[in-house]
Amino acid sequence: MLLLLFRLSFLSFFPSLSLSQHFAPTGTKPHHRISVSLNFKQRKQREEKRRMMMKLDTSGLESFSAAVPSAMAAAEDQLFAPPSFDLPAGCADFDKFQMEAKQTLKHAKGTTTLAFIFNQGVIVAADSRASMGGYISSQSVKKIIEINPYMLGTMAGGAADCQFWHRNLGIKCRLHELANKRRISVTGASKLLANILYSYRGMGLSIGTMIAGWDEKGPGLYYVDSEGGRLKGNRFSVGSGSPYAYGVLDNGYRPDMTVDEAHELARRAIYHATFRDGASGGVVSVYHVGPNGWKKLSGDDVSELHYKYYPVQPTPVEHEMVDAPPA
Amino acid sequence: MECVFGLVGKGFAIVAADTSAVNSILVHKSNEDKVMVLDSHKLLGASGEPGDRVQFTEYIQKNVHLYQFRNGIPLTTAATANFTRGELATALRKNPYSVNILLAGYDKGVGPSMYYIDYIATMHKIEKGAFGYGSYFCLSMMDRLYHPDMSIEEAIELIDKCIIEIRTRLVVAPPNFVIKIVDEDGAREYAWRESIKSPDVSMA
Numbered sequence: 001m002l003l004l005l006f007r008l009s010f011l012s013f014f015p016s017l018s019l020s021q022h023f024a025p026t027g028t029k030p031h032h033r034i035s036v037s038l039n040f041k042q043r044k045q046r047e048e049k050r051r052m053m054m055k056l057d058t059s060g061l062e063s064f065s066a067a068v069p070s071a072m073a074a075a076e077d078q079l080f081a082p083p084s085f086d087l088p089a090g091c092a093d094f095d096k097f098q099m100e101a102k103q104t105l106k107h108a109k110g111t112t113t114l115a116f117i118f119n120q121g122v123i124v125a126a127d128s129r130a131s132m133g134g135y136i137s138s139q140s141v142k143k144i145i146e147i148n149p150y151m152l153g154t155m156a157g158g159a160a161d162c163q164f165w166h167r168n169l170g171i172k173c174r175l176h177e178l179a180n181k182r183r184i185s186v187t188g189a190s191k192l193l194a195n196i197l198y199s200y201r202g203m204g205l206s207i208g209t210m211i212a213g214w215d216e217k218g219p220g221l222y223y224v225d226s227e228g229g230r231l232k233g234n235r236f237s238v239g240s241g242s243p244y245a246y247g248v249l250d251n252g253y254r255p256d257m258t259v260d261e262a263h264e265l266a267r268r269a270i271y272h273a274t275f276r277d278g279a280s281g282g283v284v285s286v287y288h289v290g291p292n293g294w295k296k297l298s299g300d301d302v303s304e305l306h307y308k309y310y311p312v313q314p315t316p317v318e319h320e321m322v323d324a325p326p327a
Numbered sequence: 328m329e330c331v332f333g334l335v336g337k338g339f340a341i342v343a344a345d346t347s348a349v350n351s352i353l354v355h356k357s358n359e360d361k362v363m364v365l366d367s368h369k370l371l372g373a374s375g376e377p378g379d380r381v382q383f384t385e386y387i388q389k390n391v392h393l394y395q396f397r398n399g400i401p402l403t404t405a406a407t408a409n410f411t412r413g414e415l416a417t418a419l420r421k422n423p424y425s426v427n428i429l430l431a432g433y434d435k436g437v438g439p440s441m442y443y444i445d446y447i448a449t450m451h452k453i454e455k456g457a458f459g460y461g462s463y464f465c466l467s468m469m470d471r472l473y474h475p476d477m478s479i480e481e482a483i484e485l486i487d488k489c490i491i492e493i494r495t496r497l498v499v500a501p502p503n504f505v506i507k508i509v510d511e512d513g514a515r516e517y518a519w520r521e522s523i524k525s526p527d528v529s530m531a
Contacts, residue, residue, distance in 0.1 A: 198378050223355060228378015231348050233356045243353060 056082055110279025112241030112270055113143055113154040114249060115210045115221055117234045120259050122212045122219045122289040124152050125266035127241070127274050127302070128282035130159060139282035148173055150293040151189060151213035156239040157206035157226065165207060169193050186213040186220030190230060198228035208238040214289050241273030241280040248272045259288060263297050271309070274302045329374035330461030330493055330501060331361065333429050333441055334469060334485065335454045337476040339510035340431035340439040341517070342372040343486050345461070345501035357523055362507045364514045365391050366401055368433045370507050371411075374458050375426035375446060383424045387411050404432030408442035408450060416448035423447075427458040433509050457489075464496055465489040479508075483517070490520055 045059060113126040126143035129136060143155040145166040153169070155162035172192050176184040184192075190211040197207060207226040214220070223231045223238065235253065237245040248269040257265065266286050274280040284305065286297045328349060333342035348359040362372040363384045371387065373380045390410065395401045402410070408430050418424055428444040443449075443456040455473050457465040472485055486506060494500045502523040507516050 194378075195382075198382055201378060225350075227376065228382060229348075229350075229376075230378075230381060231355055231359065236355060246353070 055084070109156045109206065109208055109239050110277075111143060111156045111239035112237065112245050112273040112277060112280040113156050113210065113239050114235075114237035114242070114245050114266060114269055115154065115212045116236070116249065116253065116262075116266070117219045117221050118253075118255050118257050118262050120257075120262070120288075120290065121214060122221055123262045123266045123286065124154060124210070124212050124289065124294075125270050125284060125286040126154055127270055127280040127284060129274075129280055131279045136281070141282070142285075144285055144287055146294065147189070147211070147213075150183070150215070150289065151186065151211065152287055152289060152294050153212075154210045154238065156208040161205050161207045161226070162209060165193065165196065165205075166209070168196070169211075183215065185215040185217065186211060186222060187215075187217075187232075189213070190220075190222035190224055194224045194228065194230035197224065197226050200226070201228050210236050210238060212289055214291055214293070219289065237269075237273075239273075239280065241270075241277035244273040244276045245269040259297075263288065267298065267300065267305070268309075271302055271305045275306065328460055328499060328501070329361070330457070330459040330465075330497075330504075331372040331374045331427065331429050332457035332461060332465045332469075332486075332489060333372060333431055333455070334473060334477070334482060335431070335439050335441050336482040337478060338433075338439060339479060339482075339508055340370070340433065340441050341482055341486060341506060341508050342370045342429055342431050342441075343490070343504055343506045344372045344374065345459075346503045346505050346519075347501040348377065357501075357503050357521075360505055362505055363388060364507070365407065365430075365432075366395065367513050368401070368509055368511075369404060369407060370431045370509050370514050372429040372431070372507075373426050375424070379424045379426050383414075383426050384428075387414070403434050403437070404430065404440050404442070405434075405452075407432065408444065408452075412444050412448050412450040415444065415446070419448055429456055429458065431509055433511055433514075435511070439510065460497055461489070461493045464492045468492060487520070494522070 110131045111127060111129070113124075115122060115124040124144055128139060128141050128143060130138040130141045141155075141159065145153045145155060145163065147153050147166055147170045151173070153162070153166040155166075169189060169192060173184045173189050176188070193209070193211065197205060205226040207224075209224050211222045211224060212220070221233060221236065223229070223233060223236045225238075235249060237249060249265065252265045252268070263286055267284050270280075270284045270286075274282075274284070281302055283299050283301050285299045287294050288297050289295075329345055329347075331342070331344040333340065342362050344361040346359050346361065347357050348355045361374060361380070362370055365371050365388050369391070371384055373384050387407075387410070391402055391407060411428060411430065415424055415426070423446070425446050427446050428442075430442040430444060431439070432441075433439045441453055441456065443451045443453045454475065455466075455469040457469070468489055469485065472488070477485070483506070490504050494502075502521070504520040505516065506518045506520065507514065509515075
């Protein structure tokens with residue numbers, strides 16, 4: 001609303017400047033149009049009164065009245081119109097525009113990411129599809145972001161938001177290391193990110209991320225989102241496919257799995273989510289965070305996984321077509 | 328959806344809260360502690376938007392500690408409640424916090440007390456109170472069954488009855504609850520009431 005008022009005042013302000021410029025007594029060479037148009041001013045003024053446009057009302061400037069009706073009046077109108085431009089679409093009601101912009105972002109968490117802690121560390125897995133409504137814009141998005149060699153972040157929500165703020169978090173973690181001569185804990189890193197996101201609350205950031213890492217206290221996993229929430233836990237899944245992934249993950253989870261079993265569980269959970277959720281797909285990436293940092297375990301295309309888990313069964317033939325015996 | 332309730336007994340005050348962290352239909356975790364121990368003799372049970380809840384209660388906790396560091400003596404429960412209400416009121420017309428708070432504390436000489444602080448900075452000193460959908464069931468039960476100067480056993484029995492009633496009648500009832508108590512010996516966790524246990528991870 002403030003923007004609208006400013007624009008109005010700006011428009012009303014600007015023409016007066018231009019008019020005084022036209023009629024400056026000294027220095028300026030009289031504009032060719034002025035000498036011709038003095039006759040048309042009255043006509044223009046009357047036209048303006050009739051029209052309901054956002055133009056300056058020059059009825060107070062009597063000296064420009066001219067009484068010559070002419071076909072040129074319309075053209076003169078445009079020549080003498082105060083310099084203006086059409087307001088951009090949506091700015092007639094800026095608050096509504098802002099609300100609509102936020103609404104379009106609401107669908108943006110089209111993804112499936114998961115992470116869980118087990119005895120051997122943390123497993124982090126994600127799909128790689130980016131969708132804009134019903135259009136798949138990319139099948140090869142890196143949704144697991146390497147903050148530093150022992151911490152990973154997952155991406156759900158706005159890709160730019162996640163990438164930028166994770167990179168920013170990496171910078172802050174490095175600064176912490178330099179200032180304190182020791183690595184930052186996962187608790188500290190997640191709290192840094194959560195505080196930043198909290199201060200931008202309500203401004204349209206869309207981030208649903210998990211910070212996973214290994215610090216002095218062992219494996220750590222936090223869920224941080226752009227509403228300001230921060231949760232410490234052992235198992236999380238974020239994104240539109242997360243309920244599907246939770247179903248498989250919760251059922252197969254045991255704290256005492258081996259790394260291979262955990263790897264397979266994560267891959268399977270993401271695969272099942274991509275099968276049922278249209279906004280998830282592409283390639284399943286699985287990472288493992290151990291005491292010496294993270295390591296990428298695998299990146300498998302989801303459609304290939306499908307045929308691996310559910311190979312095509314040859315269908316039994318009911319009637320075999322046999323050539324008619326030669327007569 | 329988030330239930331926080333509490334009552335004042337003889338020489339103690341109890342605050343109970345559910346422990347689910349929920350995001351639309353998804354339960355992210357079932358063991359989130361929503362009753363914060365402000366200092367040695369104060370409890371702050373809070374419900375509301377996740378970011379606001381954690382940030383605001385931590386802000387209050389740090390300010391309470393700061394007062395103690397600066398002045399050498401802890402704040403009284405009444406002073407803490409008024410400070411909390413003041414912070415909510417100041418932020419209300421600019422950048423409001425959506426947090427509902429039950430503050431319980433024990434002061435030497437005064438005894439136990441409990442304050443109800445709304446998200447729009449309403450404050451009342453109360454003997455029993457509740458927030459959330461659970462309040463629809465708990466408030467009338469507490470009105471009926473509460474009497475002043477209850478013993479700890481009676482109070483825990485009443486809290487348990489409230490929890491059972493919530494589980495029975497609320498459509499999306501939270502499975503687990505935490506109960507914390509504050510008396511002259513300090514503020515501490517009393518019990519968890521769990522109907523769903525998450526598997527514990529034993530660290531390597």
